[in-house]
Amino acid sequence: MKRVAKKTITRSLLYIRILEKLIESGTHIVSSKQLADMMGLSDVKIRKDISNFGKVGRPRIGYKTFELKKILEDFVLQNIVHAVLFGVGNLGSAILKYPGFHQDRIKIVAAFDKDKSKVGKKINGVSVYSVKNAVKIISKTHAEIGIIAVPEKHSQNIADVIVSSGVKGIVNFSPISISVPEKVFVRDIDLSIEFLSLMYEMRHK
Amino acid sequence: MKRVAKKTITRSLLYIRILEKLIESGTHIVSSKQLADMMGLSDVKIRKDISNFGKVGRPRIGYKTFELKKILEDFVLQNIVHAVLFGVGNLGSAILKYPGFHQDRIKIVAAFDKDKSKVGKKINGVSVYSVKNAVKIISKTHAEIGIIAVPEKHSQNIADVIVSSGVKGIVNFSPISISVPEKVFVRDIDLSIEFLSLMYEMRHK
DNA sequence: GTCTAATTGTTAAATAATTCACGGATAAAG
DNA sequence: CTTTATCCGTGAATTATTTAACAATTAGAC
Numbered sequence: 084m085k086r087v088a089k090k091t092i093t094r095s096l097l098y099i100r101i102l103e104k105l106i107e108s109g110t111h112i113v114s115s116k117q118l119a120d121m122m123g124l125s126d127v128k129i130r131k132d133i134s135n136f137g138k139v140g141r142p143r144i145g146y147k148t149f150e151l152k153k154i155l156e157d158f159v160l161q162n163i164v165h166a167v168l169f170g171v172g173n174l175g176s177a178i179l180k181y182p183g184f185h186q187d188r189i190k191i192v193a194a195f196d197k198d199k200s201k202v203g204k205k206i207n208g209v210s211v212y213s214v215k216n217a218v219k220i221i222s223k224t225h226a227e228i229g230i231i232a233v234p235e236k237h238s239q240n241i242a243d244v245i246v247s248s249g250v251k252g253i254v255n256f257s258p259i260s261i262s263v264p265e266k267v268f269v270r271d272i273d274l275s276i277e278f279l280s281l282m283y284e285m286r287h288k
Numbered sequence: 289m290k291r292v293a294k295k296t297i298t299r300s301l302l303y304i305r306i307l308e309k310l311i312e313s314g315t316h317i318v319s320s321k322q323l324a325d326m327m328g329l330s331d332v333k334i335r336k337d338i339s340n341f342g343k344v345g346r347p348r349i350g351y352k353t354f355e356l357k358k359i360l361e362d363f364v365l366q367n368i369v370h371a372v373l374f375g376v377g378n379l380g381s382a383i384l385k386y387p388g389f390h391q392d393r394i395k396i397v398a399a400f401d402k403d404k405s406k407v408g409k410k411i412n413g414v415s416v417y418s419v420k421n422a423v424k425i426i427s428k429t430h431a432e433i434g435i436i437a438v439p440e441k442h443s444q445n446i447a448d449v450i451v452s453s454g455v456k457g458i459v460n461f462s463p464i465s466i467s468v469p470e471k472v473f474v475r476d477i478d479l480s481i482e483f484l485s486l487m488y489e490m491r492h493k
Numbered sequence: 494g495t496c497t498a499a500t501t502g503t504t505a506a507a508t509a510a511t512t513c514a515c516g517g518a519t520a521a522a523g
Numbered sequence: 524c525t526t527t528a529t530c531c532g533t534g535a536a537t538t539a540t541t542t543a544a545c546a547a548t549t550a551g552a553c
Contacts, residue, residue, distance in 0.1 A: 088510065093485045097478075100463065114530065122465050126530090127512070134532055142518040142531045164487050177382035178479070182439075183463045187480040227490070228483060234387075252490045254482060258305065258388045260327050268493070270486045272477070273302075274383070275392040277459060278433060280298045281475045282369050285432070285457045288473075293540065319500065331500090332542070339502055347501045347548040 087158070091132045095159045097122060098129070100187075102152035114145035160188060166254075167226040168194040169241045170233035171201050171211050174256055178232060179206045192224040197237075214244065221248040228252040235259050292363070296337045300364045302327060303334070305392070307357035319350035365393060371459075372431040373399040374446045375438035376406050376416050379461055383437060384411045397429040402442075419449065426453040433457040440464050 101121055105113055115133075119126040133139060133151070136158050140146045168175055171194050179191060195214045196202060202213050212220055221229075229245035231238055235257045242261040245253055253269045255261055258276075263269060306326055310318055320338075324331040338344060338356070341363050345351045373380055376399050384396060400419045401407060407418050417425055426434075434450035436443055440462045447466040450458055458474045460466055463481075468474060 089485075089489075090510070092488050093481055096481050096484050097465070116530080123467065125512075127532095128510095130531060131511080131533085138532070140531050141520095143520050143529050145530070159488055160484065161487065161491065164483055166483065173382040173385040177378040180378040181479060183478075183480045184483075187463075187484065189480060189483045228486065252486050254486060258392075260302070262328060268486060268489050270482050272479075272482060273388075274386060274477075275388045275394060276298055276301050277475050277477060278369055278371065278389075278394045279301050279365065279392065280294075281433065281457050281459060281473060282366065283297050283364055284294075284473050286366065295540070321500085330542075333540095335501065336503090336541080343502070345501050346550095348499050348550050350500070 085135070087135045091135055092159055094122075094124070094128075094132055095136075095155050098132070099152055099155050099160070102148050102155070103186075105148045106152065110148055112145045113148050113151075115140070117145070163188045163190050164228060165190055165192045165224060165226045166228040166230055167192060167217070167221055167224065167250075168209075168230045168232060169196075169214070169217070169245070170231065170237075171196040171198075171206060172232065172234075175230075175232035176206055178230060178256075179209055191230075192226055193220050195220075197233075214241070217244050218248040221245075221250060226250060228254060231255045231257055231261070233257065290340070292340045296340055297364055299327075299329070299333075299337055300341075300360050303337070304357055304360050304365070307353050307360070308391075310353045311357065315353055317350045318353050318356075320345070322350070368393045368395050369433060370395055370397045370429060370431045371433040371435055372397060372422070372426055372429065372455075373414075373435045373437060374401075374419065374422070374450070375436065375442075376401040376403075376411060377437065377439075380435075380437035381411055383435060383461075384414055396435075397431055398425050400425075402438075419446070422449050423453040426450075426455060431455060433459060436460045436462055436466070438462065 098118065101118065115126040115129045118129050136154050139151055139154050166189060168178060168191050179194060184191065191209050194206065194209050194211045195217050196211055197214055201211050204211050227250065229250045231241050231253060233241050238257040238259050239261050242253060242263055246263055246267055251267050253263065253267060255269055255271050258273050261269065303323065306323065320331040320334045323334050341359050344356055344359050371394060373383060373396050384399060389396065396414050399411065399414050399416045400422050401416055402419055406416050409416050432455065434455045436446050436458060438446050443462040443464050444466050447458060447468055451468050451472055456472050458468065458472060460474055460476050463478050465476065466474065
């Protein structure tokens with residue numbers, strides 16, 4: 084199978100989401116231009132992206148929303164993703180309650196915190212456990228992704244715990260780069276950097 | 289002035305943060321290799337990035353931490369960034385309390401919510417106002433960035449408010465693309481997409 | 494002072510992503 | 524049945540980014 088560009092993958096996930104909305108609203112056909120307008124992209128980029136997955140559109144008509152969604156899903160999604168969260172502070176709690184995960188295909192199956200007063204509680208239906216039990220619970224829940232939302236000074240420590248549990252994917256919200264074995268993939272979500280780089284862009288264009 | 293690559297900018301912001309830590313810990317000199325190890329990058333990429341801003345290192349020695357930080361700051365940062373937040377729900381509250389903004393150069397100067405029970409309160413020192421007063425307060429506080437953390441169905445509406453207030457930068461946390469005039473810059477932070485694209489990467493490498 | 498090893502800075506090559514240009518398909522009109 | 528306007532798919536060109544290769548510099552050893 085041909086290698087698909089990373090950016091094509093993330094855009095395809097967005098296409099799927101828009102297609103879901105279109106289908107829900109009863110739209111059966113959509114053109115690349117219409118999709119482009121909805122997403123603020125160029126139509127040719129959308130056609131190019133889709134072309135990675137076969138010839139699915141019809142000239143003079145467009146794409147069948149349901150069919151296109153199905154094809155994109157087959158290529159870029161798999162089953163529901165199970166994740167565990169480390170750190171039930173302000174950010175961690177917000178993540179547990181984030182509504183986007185429900186409609187989408189992400190399920191947080193357990194949360195961990197050092198704070199004993201939080202352990203044993205449930206937040207948005209997710210139980211909070213002691214970090215000590217993390218490895219055991221991760222293997223029991225078949226979690227595939229670990230989320231780091233602990234204070235910066237504990238991030239590397241938690242990363243080590245996640246790695247030792249065998250999980251191969253980490254979403255890191257702390258503003259520090261964690262070091263992990265090569266086979267473990269990390270996504271850094273760094274709020275400050277987003278703001279500051281946006282500011283740079285605003286100044287320089 | 290020569291155009292600097294977008295990715296170089298975001299990495300430079302990370303360099304600044306690491307340099308701050310090094311300076312704080314009393315480190316005066318650092319090599320590109322050391323920086324690279326700390327950040328999980330290649331040393332040549334770091335030298336290439338820095339070379340955009342002049343010849344600042346010394347062969348056989350490395351970079352003076354303070355000097356390098358100063359030079360990077362001069363190029364990629366400006367004064368403190370003032371932002372306003374729309375939506376004081378779970379995510380919005382977490383953003384208001386996010387500790388990374390304090391050390392870094394971002395200050396949230398006001399928050400807005402539709403919910404009357406929230407208006408008038410202060411969260412982490414930031415006052416919550418009615419959305420009706422947004423334009424007025426934005427101009428008074430000289431905010432440069434608007435943050436959208438409202439439920440998806442109100443995102444476009446809030447984006448319009450932000451645009452009408454003259455703000456030229458938006459950080460959008462809602463999982464929907466907002467449409468704004470060309471002169472307004474948007475950063476989408478989409479949690480679901482991060483998880484799902486990470487999952488794709490894990491499967492395909 | 495000379496040599497050596499380490500480290501920067503830079504040009505060139507390779508890779509990745511986007512945009513352009515246009516051929517091909519086809520629905521709809523007449 | 525023919526024409527026409529529209530929309531998809533794609534190879535080529537362009538632009539952006541990373542990686543490789545190596546020349547230049549210099550601190551430190553002797």
